[in-house]
Amino acid sequence: MADPASTTVATAAVTGVSLLALFPGLDAGAVLGAFAGAAVFVMSSRELGGTQKLIFLFLATIAGLIGASLAADLLATVLPAKVKVSIGVGALVASALVIKVLIWMINKADNPANLLSSLKGGGK
Template sequence: MAEPVSSTATTASLLAVALLTLFPGMDPDVVLGAFAGASVFVISATDLPLFKRFTFFILSFTAGLLAARMVAGIIDTALPAEIEVAESVGAMAASALAIKLLLWLIQLAEDPAKAVRDIKKGGS
């Protein structure tokens, strides 16, 4: 049986995303891509408490909206010329990876000497 809080939060999130797509200047594809990427991150982060997951969802969603064009461009340069990457794909990738990258950088900043040793060893 589903938790009532999670189903209520899911319904509210979907309603918010649907309303965001109605604003002028907001690309609906990018909004849905950012939502999908943030959802992937939150679903995979089962070890975090609910409040942190909700906070990370909001941050991840926002990062996906803001970095969609940049990440799509980065992915586009890595692929052959005949493949075009949509901004919605960039939004999904950015929102799915933003918090993971940020947490990794925070972990590196906690012990910079260890990070330098790991880099010199080859990351093993």
């Protein structure tokens, strides 16, 4: 049986995404793709607490919506010409990766000397 608190949070998240899909100008596929990618990111992160996961779910969804077209275009350049990449797939990829990359960059920025030495080739 599911924990009542986690069920309430999941219901609120799905309701919020459903309402977000109703906004004019937002592609419903992009909204659902961004939410799915954010959920994949949040579920795969072991080091985050419950509140942090909820915050990152929200941030990753927004970041996925913002980076959806860029991610779809980048995927289209890598895949064969016959494959059409939808904006929803771009949102899924963007939301799953953007927060992970930002966290990695923040961790690297904590020690700039190591970052600079690895860029110069000294960190081999």
